[in-house]
Amino acid sequence: xxxxxxxxxxxxSSTTGLNLENVLYEKKCSIAYVTVDRPKVxxxxxxxxWTDLKAAFEDAKADTSVRGVILTGTGDKAFIAGADIGELAxxxxxxxxxxxxxxxxxxxxxxxxxxxxxxxxxxxALGGGCETAMACTMRISVEHARFGQPxxxxxLLPGGGGTQRLPRLVGKGRALQLILTGETISAQEAYRIGLxxxxxxxxxxxxxxETILKQVAANAPIAVKFSLDAAxxxxxxxxxxxxxxxxxxxxxxxxxxxKKEGTSAFLEKxxxxxxxx
Numbered sequence: 174x175x176x177x178x179x180x181x182x183x184x185x186s187s188t189t190g191l192n193l194e195n196v197l198y199e200k201k202c203s204i205a206y207v208t209v210d211r212p213k214v215x216x217x218x219x220x221x222x223w224t225d226l227k228a229a230f231e232d233a234k235a236d237t238s239v240r241g242v243i244l245t246g247t248g249d250k251a252f253i254a255g256a257d258i259g260e261l262a263x264x265x266x267x268x269x270x271x272x273x274x275x276x277x278x279x280x281x282x283x284x285x286x287x288x289x290x291x292x293x294x295x296x297x298a299l300g301g302g303c304e305t306a307m308a309c310t311m312r313i314s315v316e317h318a319r320f321g322q323p324x325x326x327x328x329l330l331p332g333g334g335g336t337q338r339l340p341r342l343v344g345k346g347r348a349l350q351l352i353l354t355g356e357t358i359s360a361q362e363a364y365r366i367g368l369x370x371x372x373x374x375x376x377x378x379x380x381x382x383e384t385i386l387k388q389v390a391a392n393a394p395i396a397v398k399f400s401l402d403a404a405x406x407x408x409x410x411x412x413x414x415x416x417x418x419x420x421x422x423x424x425x426x427x428x429x430x431x432k433k434e435g436t437s438a439f440l441e442k443x444x445x446x447x448x449x450x
Contacts, residue, residue: 215254241386253302273332304333321357
């Protein structure tokens with residue numbers, strides 16, 4: 174099967190120079206495309222896959238020409254179906270905790286990239302796959318996708334942030350129902366409870382994600398970065414502390430060249446030309 178990347182608009186692409194075994198990584202104009210490429214195991218997350226994801230997202234973060242990232246999976250069956258159970262079955266206590274912390278670190282990188290990351294969910298998003306999607310800025314899903322945190326069925330609990338991000342996204346009660354029962358839900362139910370932003374047809378999945386990222390890329394990079402940071406950090410603190418952080422970032426943006434360009438362009442009735450400064 175081919176990667177969903179090939180369904181996007183034909184635009185000049187660039188190679189990244191990264192030697193990745195389980196992840197396809199490509200850049201087109203201002204968008205980086207990260208595709209988990211293990212279709213024989215439904216794009217399950219092994220240690221080497223986590224390592225590849227970390228390398229790809231570190232590159233996307235460092236590349237100032239990249240304004241957003243689309244994360245998806247190869248094929249039409251799975252976004253990421255979960256952890257690699259064959260690998261997981263042999264972990265002892267220390268190894269399991271280290272594995273959990275490493276995966277959490279990769280997802281923290283994705284969540285705090287400073288650029289929007291859209292999960293283009295093309296199939297199963299279970300366990301670590303659901304956790305990976307939740308670390309993204311937004312989630313766009315195909316109609317046949319399924320979501321869940323079934324770790325309790327394996328004698329485990331979510332280890333990639335599921336017990337923390339899911340309650341923040343859908344509320345404690347709904348989150349615990351999913352975590353404690355291990356049930357899977359449809360894309361429409363995931364949309365109803367706020368787990369995904371939109372549900373689209375399979376043939377429009379990547380295109381819709383590209384459209385959103387192009388809308389974001391038209392705005393000031395500094396303002397986008399600080400908006401993401403304020404929202405993410407604000408979720409971890411009190412509202413009053415979050416408001417103080419927002420005001421501080423507002424002040425920083427007000428002193429930027431982008432703010433001067435944005436306000437000037439508005440008053441002159443022309444499109445702004447932001448430079449990210």
